[in-house]
Amino acid sequence: MWRLNSTHCFLLLCILSVAVINPVNNKEDEDFLLLTVATEETDGFLRFIRSTKVYNVPTKVLGLGQQWKGGDMKGPGGGHKVLMLRKALKPYASDSNKIIMFTDSYDVVILGPPSDILEQFRALDARVVFGAEHNCWPDRSLADHYPATESRYKYLNSGGIIGYASDLYELLSSHELKASDDDQLYFTKLFLDKDIREKHRIKLDHKAAIFQNLYEAEDDLDIVQGTLLNVVYGTKPLVFHGNGISKLELITLANYLAEYWTAAEGCLGCRENNIEIQKIPEADYPTVVIAVHVAVPTPFIREAFDKILQLDYPKNKIYFFVTNSVEHHNKDVEQLKDNINAFEQYLGIKMIKAEDGIREADARMFAVDYCLAKECDYLLSVDSFAHLDNPNTLKALIKLNRTLVAPMLVRPHKAWSNFWGAITQDGFYSRSFDYMDIVNNNRRGVWNVPYISAAYLTNATLLRKHKPHYDIATLDADMAFCHYYREKGVFMYVSNLEEYGHLVDPDNYDPSRTHPDMYELLTNRQDWEQRYISPEYLENFNPNRTAEQPCPDVYWFPVVTPEFCQSLIDIAENFGKWSDGSNTDNRLAGGYENVPTRDIHMNQIGYDQTWMEFLRLYVRPLQEHVFLGYFHDPPKSLMNFVVRYRPDEQPSLRPHHDSSTYTINLALNRPNVDYQGGGCRFLRYNCSVTDTRVGWILMHPGRLTHFHEGLRVTNGTRYIMISFVDP
Structure with missing residues (x-):
């Protein structure tokens, strides 16, 4: 071992x-x-x-x-x-x-x-x-x-x-x-x-x-170029003592003293005592238990699991311990189990399921016990909302050779992270003087901090000496864990030497929705884009690429993934309240629709706010790219709806002008596979687009020039998403 x-x-x-x-x-x-x-x-x-x-x-x-x-x-x-x-x-x-x-x-x-x-x-x-x-x-x-x-x-x-x-x-x-x-x-x-x-x-x-005692002298001190200064007396103390309850303050300040970190040379202390794991034969690598904890409903959990399996580490040195207390994620966790078992090299997997009814604190302790029973060398704890984007994360943490160390993970474009730079005397969050510099990577290092969460690596020697506590009074499991180790004098570190990954925000995630991840654009844009925006989207702006025009001033762009399209269909069908295709429409002011379709509006399925952001972020730049000189940010659209064409319902749509400056028409399913016929004909140009592409948007002017009709669907069901932009 x-x-x-x-x-x-x-x-x-x-x-x-x-x-x-x-x-x-x-x-x-x-x-x-x-x-x-x-x-x-x-x-x-x-x-x-x-x-x-x-x-x-x-x-x-x-x-x-x-x-x-x-x-x-x-x-x-x-x-x-x-x-x-x-x-x-x-x-x-x-x-x-x-x-x-x-x-x-x-x-x-x-x-x-x-x-x-x-x-x-x-x-x-x-x-x-x-x-x-x-x-x-x-x-x-x-x-x-x-x-x-x-x-x-x-x-x-x-x-x-x-x-x-x-x-x-x-x-x-x-x-x-x-x-x-x-x-x-x-x-x-x-x-x-x-x-x-x-x-x-x-x-x-x-x-x-000589002697600087810290308690109630915090405001007397400054650190300049790695030197502690007493600004009241103009002295440079030589012994720094975190007396009384100032020990936590000492933790923060000591990160910059005794040549640990300097502005000129960065983190000197980070280079000390490293484990050069790349020089160790893989057969001698430490054994790691990866504990995956699903304690809250979490968006984009599938991707989080995939990234754990993509960690660059010998699979025959890894055990898994997976805990799930959220029924909504049963299928995701089962899929994770199947994926782990598909790699026969992994040493094993133990699971706690939602139906087992195990409390979070107990589930986390069981993971520790499992690690010790397997005589592990390290326990890597990963919560479901932590994304380890960097496959080298596990090796990088082992290299640092800290007893307890977390990779810094931050909610993209926000200040929320998996560590606290300081805490109040009752153990809750307080912002340290350097927190924003660390979170924004203006300072890189391995930082001694009073609280870590979401993902962290624990040396099993610590688990054997001091088994953690996750159940202390009214504290959440993560706070109880950190409180226990602070009381034991164990230092907790967070590293931002590299980019390790990020956090998703689960706070507004609603698992009662159909495909709830679809609603996460405003909260978790980075992950939403990775799942739902086409990998070809950015090519639309390649100066060497000419936008496709199947008809005059009708542009064709790849925008979203097939998964987005199928998810939107599922959301609409699960809602199920399709309009009847008549001119009477109580959803509209005045109750009358001049050119009716069988459709469901975005505001009926709670998707209007998300869709408007979609128009702003992904459609507007395309419009500005091809229709030069027209700028309207944010775009406005009162009519955003999924349309369903069927031979036995509404197979086609009569010729009409759209009440818009420009219209987008997003194909949601496959011609000649999911349906026969269909398409859009522009009468003035006698030009039709029939073989539409899933996830591609047709963009064309609305009023005056582009008089058009929906061509007949002869078999199956055709779904499209329509927006009348800037009416």
């Missing part, structure tokens, strides 16, 4: 070399050491270690593999790390030259080399310096006991400390504390003791020259 995981290999190298991470470059740096505490190998720890390597900061990690006894960030605690720090300082107890810096690791990023840190420390003229913040925590009653200062960062924060080793050891050994005691309260009481403060020349970093 494929078990190469470069993320963890990289982490292991960091840990094994922990005592000698980043060897020193000069004599001055030999007297500097960064200590940190991390009992678990979290993504935050990895980010911290990376930043120390970027700036070549000699670092020693304390506590790896130990059980954490210091509480959690939701309340007071942290005494355990003070005890570990005290023990680590003991060898330096008499060293008055060694400078030790201690920081947290899970929520800290180092932003400069030892030389800069030492320069700022010495400029403060202190033996010990603590970071400072806006809030007095955890005991607010101590606020009035602090020395007076004009700084907005008045209070001690224990997430960052720097000082001479001998002073630090004596300070940490002066009072006892338990592992469950609060470290910040412990240091606060030491600092507020005037004798201790003066003895060790303890100061707070009131201007964030």
Whole structure:
């Protein structure tokens, strides 16, 4: 089984070399050491270690593999790390030259080399310096006991400390504390003791020259050319701490720090630690379970399924797990199953059907269990409204070597995507400062974000360590999933390094309609065009192509696909309320039709708005192309209808002028196959068009010149779609 995981290999190298991470470059740096505490190998720890390597900061990690006894960030605690720090300082107890810096690791990023840190420390003229913040925590009653200062960062924060080793050891050994005691309260009481403060020349970093604590300082900060600036004090902090509930804000800002991403060079961090999957023999490729989830009625689901099957990845390395809770899509899902089984190379498929009545949260968890049971290496989760247009998507995501990563997918021409750049404190959407730049691909990279959905790749090592939760209180399954992993300190990434695909918008999809995808032009234009607009349509505008004219000023254009035509016939026939072909027509103002046909109007089937957009987008450009000098945008049309000709109903139509500036006549079915006879004769020119082409539009002037008639249908049923444009 494929078990190469470069993320963890990289982490292991960091840990094994922990005592000698980043060897020193000069004599001055030999007297500097960064200590940190991390009992678990979290993504935050990895980010911290990376930043120390970027700036070549000699670092020693304390506590790896130990059980954490210091509480959690939701309340007071942290005494355990003070005890570990005290023990680590003991060898330096008499060293008055060694400078030790201690920081947290899970929520800290180092932003400069030892030389800069030492320069700022010495400029403060202190033996010990603590970071400072806006809030007095955890005991607010101590606020009035602090020395007076004009700084907005008045209070001690224990997430960052720097000082001479001998002073630090004596300070940490002066009072006892338990592992469950609060470290910040412990240091606060030491600092507020005037004798201790003066003895060790303890100061707070009131201007964030070294330590920048983020909580309630968000508005004080800016990032310029990859450098964090405190715009209030004009400083360039060297240790960035996402204290308290600012950890999510740190996630966003850290994307631009420690040489991860720069405007000049793009995403430097994206090139680190990649899996060169193209160099691996296919026999050794990782095993992937692709979980396809149909939880909502979804337009253009057939195409979404086809694209999943077109992923460029060895089929003998893929299992499928398909969940469907929408009866409307039963046929689509069955077709997907048949298509999967038609490729005998796939390893297998498991399905949950709509009639099984399984809740979405449970269905998603079953997919995880299936993946683990198959000893998978990755789980690729794809919702029905996610289109993976790029066949290389799966390989590209594996190459990035992130534990949890999504390909960026966006609703075309909109700002709606499958990630959030930021969230509110209660876990809902908030727009990050860089969201639009990322969505519009003005910035490309692999971005640490607090929420992903629709499609994402999960390394199975994470599933084994922390099985996801999809059922939390009132949260939707996707929000519960992300909430759970945020609480576990797992980083979620979204990549827009490449174009991977897009999202369809299912919000207004009405499965009660006949062929509901036909109604999606205004909502999902890109997918609508791909299914319903003829592949030959754009050739109509080829300057080297002459438009066909079967009769004078009668132009013939390929516009829509045969599927569009058959779907429109089905919609009309399913509605079934054809007019009777008499002059009496209650659908019209005045109730009279001069040249009646057996027809159904677009407004009867709820298609008038879609059809008017069709005229604007696809018919108007053709009109402007051939009838030069006439511009009318948007086109107007009050009469848009499907006509049915049958020998036993209305076989033909008498000669007439149309009440239009120009008319379009769209052939919906096949002459000499679906019907015999039929066509259109232009009397003035004694010219007929009989062998009409399915999906092709005849366009001709309406009034005055093009007096015409509908030729007799002798057998079968002929369907056409008519519009009188600009009456």
